[in-house]
Amino acid sequence: xxxxxxxxxxxxxxxxxxxxxxxxxxxxxxxxxxxxxxxxxxxxxxxxxxxxxxxxxxxxxxxxxxxxxxxxxxxxxxxxxxxxxxxxxxxxxxxxxxxxxxxxxxxxxxxxxxxxxxxxxxxxxxxxxxxxxxxxxxxxxxxxxxxxxxxxxxxxxxxxxxxxx
Numbered sequence: 001x002x003x004x005x006x007x008x009x010x011x012x013x014x015x016x017x018x019x020x021x022x023x024x025x026x027x028x029x030x031x032x033x034x035x036x037x038x039x040x041x042x043x044x045x046x047x048x049x050x051x052x053x054x055x056x057x058x059x060x061x062x063x064x065x066x067x068x069x070x071x072x073x074x075x076x077x078x079x080x081x082x083x084x085x086x087x088x089x090x091x092x093x094x095x096x097x098x099x100x101x102x103x104x105x106x107x108x109x110x111x112x113x114x115x116x117x118x119x120x121x122x123x124x125x126x127x128x129x130x131x132x133x134x135x136x137x138x139x140x141x142x143x144x145x146x147x148x149x150x151x152x153x154x155x156x157x158x159x160x161x162x163x164x165x
Contacts, residue, residue, distance in 0.1 A: 004028045004055070005074065011035065011042035011056075013156055018067035024052035025071065039162075072138040088129035091142040099146065107150040108158075144165040 004021055009015040010031030022029050023046070028083070032041060043056045067090035067143055077083075095103075097114075104114050119125070135141045142151075 001024050002056055004030045006125065007074055008032045009037075011038040011040070011046075013037070013153075014067055016042050016046055018070055019054065020050050021067050021071050022074070023052050023054070027074070032057045032059050034059060054067050066142075068133060069138070069140050070138040071140075072134075085133075085137060087134040087137060088131045089130050089134055089140070089142065090129050091127065091145055092131045093145065094126065094128060095146050100150070103146045103150040104154065106147065107154040110121075 005027055007015055007019050007022070008030055010019045010029070011033040011065050015031070015033065019029050019031055031046075033056070035058060040056075040058075043054055046113065047054050068088045073085070073087070076085075082089075102115055
């Protein structure tokens with residue numbers, strides 16, 4: 001592959017895992033992150049884990065990614081003619097805000113306070129996404145559902161209450 005792969009949000013929770021996978025796959029990486037959800041020391045941790053130097057640019061673009069799904073997309077893009085593609089890396093199962101709250105309460109063992117209010121202007125009543133294209137094109141599908149996602153999120157937050165310190 002010619003050139004570098006730019007990973008926005010590369011020092012955050014999902015981004016840092018993506019960067020490690022890319023480096024372990026032998027791909028050159030540049031991390032671009034505003035450090036709003038992490039600390040500069042994450043880059044040092046990535047370099048230690050991967051055993052390689054990582055170029056880092058501090059900047060302000062927000063982008064959260066699913067590491068293995070994006071790695072699958074990069075493999076497809078580097079194996080054939082370049083093309084634009086948009087795929088959904090979710091499970092295909094929508095979740096309401098209350099379902100997410102319940103899953104986070106279950107994962108954390110804590111009650112989460114919330115208030116039911118009117119939708120904000122512009123909010124849609126429901127969102128749907130079909131992940132079949134990710135499977136058909138990338139050979140990728142989500143392996144975990146909302147409960148596992150919330151367990152992983154809570155575990156990471158519990159272990160890193162101040163981000164990476």
